[in-house]
Amino acid sequence: MTAEIPPALPLRERKKLRTRQTLVATALELFGAHGFDGVTLDGLCEAAEVSKRTFFRYFASKEDVAMAPTQDLWAAFLDLLETGPAAGPAPRPAGGQPGGRPGAQPEGRPLLGLFEDCLAGAIGRMPAGGWTGRVLASRRLAARTPSMDAHGLAFCDRTIRAALVVLDHRLALDGPGRLRARLALDMLVSAFRQALDAWVAQPSGHTPEDLTRRLRAVMAELPHAVAAKAEPRA
Amino acid sequence: MTAEIPPALPLRERKKLRTRQTLVATALELFGAHGFDGVTLDGLCEAAEVSKRTFFRYFASKEDVAMAPTQDLWAAFLDLLETGPAAGPAPRPAGGQPGGRPGAQPEGRPLLGLFEDCLAGAIGRMPAGGWTGRVLASRRLAARTPSMDAHGLAFCDRTIRAALVVLDHRLALDGPGRLRARLALDMLVSAFRQALDAWVAQPSGHTPEDLTRRLRAVMAELPHAVAAKAEPRA
DNA sequence: AGGCTTGTGCCACTCAGTGGCACATTGACG
DNA sequence: CGTCAATGTGCCACTGAGTGGCACAAGCCT
Numbered sequence: 001m002t003a004e005i006p007p008a009l010p011l012r013e014r015k016k017l018r019t020r021q022t023l024v025a026t027a028l029e030l031f032g033a034h035g036f037d038g039v040t041l042d043g044l045c046e047a048a049e050v051s052k053r054t055f056f057r058y059f060a061s062k063e064d065v066a067m068a069p070t071q072d073l074w075a076a077f078l079d080l081l082e083t084g085p086a087a088g089p090a091p092r093p094a095g096g097q098p099g100g101r102p103g104a105q106p107e108g109r110p111l112l113g114l115f116e117d118c119l120a121g122a123i124g125r126m127p128a129g130g131w132t133g134r135v136l137a138s139r140r141l142a143a144r145t146p147s148m149d150a151h152g153l154a155f156c157d158r159t160i161r162a163a164l165v166v167l168d169h170r171l172a173l174d175g176p177g178r179l180r181a182r183l184a185l186d187m188l189v190s191a192f193r194q195a196l197d198a199w200v201a202q203p204s205g206h207t208p209e210d211l212t213r214r215l216r217a218v219m220a221e222l223p224h225a226v227a228a229k230a231e232p233r234a
Numbered sequence: 235m236t237a238e239i240p241p242a243l244p245l246r247e248r249k250k251l252r253t254r255q256t257l258v259a260t261a262l263e264l265f266g267a268h269g270f271d272g273v274t275l276d277g278l279c280e281a282a283e284v285s286k287r288t289f290f291r292y293f294a295s296k297e298d299v300a301m302a303p304t305q306d307l308w309a310a311f312l313d314l315l316e317t318g319p320a321a322g323p324a325p326r327p328a329g330g331q332p333g334g335r336p337g338a339q340p341e342g343r344p345l346l347g348l349f350e351d352c353l354a355g356a357i358g359r360m361p362a363g364g365w366t367g368r369v370l371a372s373r374r375l376a377a378r379t380p381s382m383d384a385h386g387l388a389f390c391d392r393t394i395r396a397a398l399v400v401l402d403h404r405l406a407l408d409g410p411g412r413l414r415a416r417l418a419l420d421m422l423v424s425a426f427r428q429a430l431d432a433w434v435a436q437p438s439g440h441t442p443e444d445l446t447r448r449l450r451a452v453m454a455e456l457p458h459a460v461a462a463k464a465e466p467r468a
Numbered sequence: 469a470g471g472c473t474t475g476t477g478c479c480a481c482t483c484a485g486t487g488g489c490a491c492a493t494t495g496a497c498g
Numbered sequence: 499c500g501t502c503a504a505t506g507t508g509c510c511a512c513t514g515a516g517t518g519g520c521a522c523a524a525g526c527c528t
Contacts, residue, residue: 053507056485061484110462112462149391153388180455187420225417226418229345274513274515275515290515296515
């Protein structure tokens with residue numbers, strides 16, 4: 001229905017996967033039709049044919065189910081950050097996912113570039129069928145639902161902390177290094193949110209590639225943002 | 235009790251002010267003693283001697299009352315940004331609040347420097363009696379209360395949007411300029427959160443001046459964060 | 469004093485989220 | 499193949515946040 005159902009899993013797992021997907025799909029559909037607050041959990045559960053108790057075994061909150069697409073993305077980001085190329089110079093893999101093996105050069109590559117590639121790679125990993133549609137629905141919803149936005153921000157924050165832990169394992173971070181890594185991660189999130197907002201706002205052509213392009217474009221603005229001057233109004 | 239009660243206000247206003255202060259003080263006290271989730275609104279209202287209905291005329295949510303100190307700070311920031319020096323070169327006013335009058339130089343001062351001074355000025359404006367204690371209590375609470383943290387993030391986000399509107403009025407922002415301003419504001423918030431975390435974590439000496447010093451120190455790290463390289467672990 | 473405005477208290481209500489228990493399905497093992 | 503343990507699910511009752519409505523009282527104006 002929504003994404004691939006990895007075949008030949010313990011069967012019990014397949015059921016869980018399907019239930020989860022049904023929940024997400026139904027939720028986005030109902031929320032889109034009646035607004036986030038216009039749908040009660042009872043209504044959603046009835047539509048998805050599960051009990052409310054079951055719903056909360058899959059998602060921690062009503063907001064959670066609507067943000068599943070974003071959470072999938074950041075989970076993939078964390079995975080890439082953990083298993084992908086740590087710090088090779090990698091002047092940018094040109095094509096798609098970063099595939100270079102972990103290098104060990106004394107002078108590593110730029111941190112921001114590493115983050116950017118991992119996130120771009122995560123975007124490329126998202127299931128082709130329907131993911132873009134789900135993010136789109138999810139973000140449009142979040143734009144007019146404060147509580148969803150708040151949970152989204154909080155989730156990004158948690159992701160950043162997790163990423164910091166990963167970095168601590170893979171990189172040599174001294175005091176200032178840790179602070180800088182934290183700031184750089186915040187910048188990544190900030191840039192991604194800008195890119196995502198612009199991507200959602202565009203009238204058509206919502207492809208993952210386009211999102212990636214926008215991300216890279218905003219990331220390239222970061223140095224200019226640091227150096228920007230305030231030009232008073234004429 | 236907590237801050238100055240501006241004398242000779244319409245009297246009606248003074249009562250409101252006092253009610254609000256009582257609510258904040260009682261809330262922080264109870265939350266500190268029993269934890270955020272360990273206190274019900276009914277209990278809080280009883281302790282503060284107001285009805286629950288009244289509580290919600292002052293604060294939008296349970297989280298809101300616990301974050302009053304932070305909200306006061308950002309309100310002051312917005313005010314300074316709106317009424318303070320717009321974009322004069324002002325290589326840094328050395329002393330305290332930025333006092334220079336709005337200039338109209340063709341090449342303005344750095345955006346980040348402007349933000350930094352406004353926020354530092356806002357810190358300086360906070361009521362001397364008890365404000366630091368309240369932020370301290372508030373932040374320590376937020377650190378172990380996810381929902382508070384989420385609301386805090388969301389509030390910062392709203393503040394940034396408001397700041398962008400102000401900047402639009404005062405500065406000449408073209409397309410890339412707007413994006414850069416947005417990114418720079420995110421950087422300010424990110425830097426402030428780092429500074430605040432470190433400030434809260436320190437064992438003693440929680441003065442506003444110290445917080446300001448930390449803010450400036452983290453802000454100075456921003457350019458290094460952009461340029462940071464990933465040093466692989468040995 | 470009169471009336472007008474504005475903040476407050478009380479009450480009943482909706483709905484998100486939780487805990488407990490009984491039941492059904494799955495998978496493993498004898 | 500039958501049985502048992504594990505695990506997922508449904509149902510139910512409950513707490514607690516947040517809202518709407520209305521009547522009352524305290525401040526303000528003339």
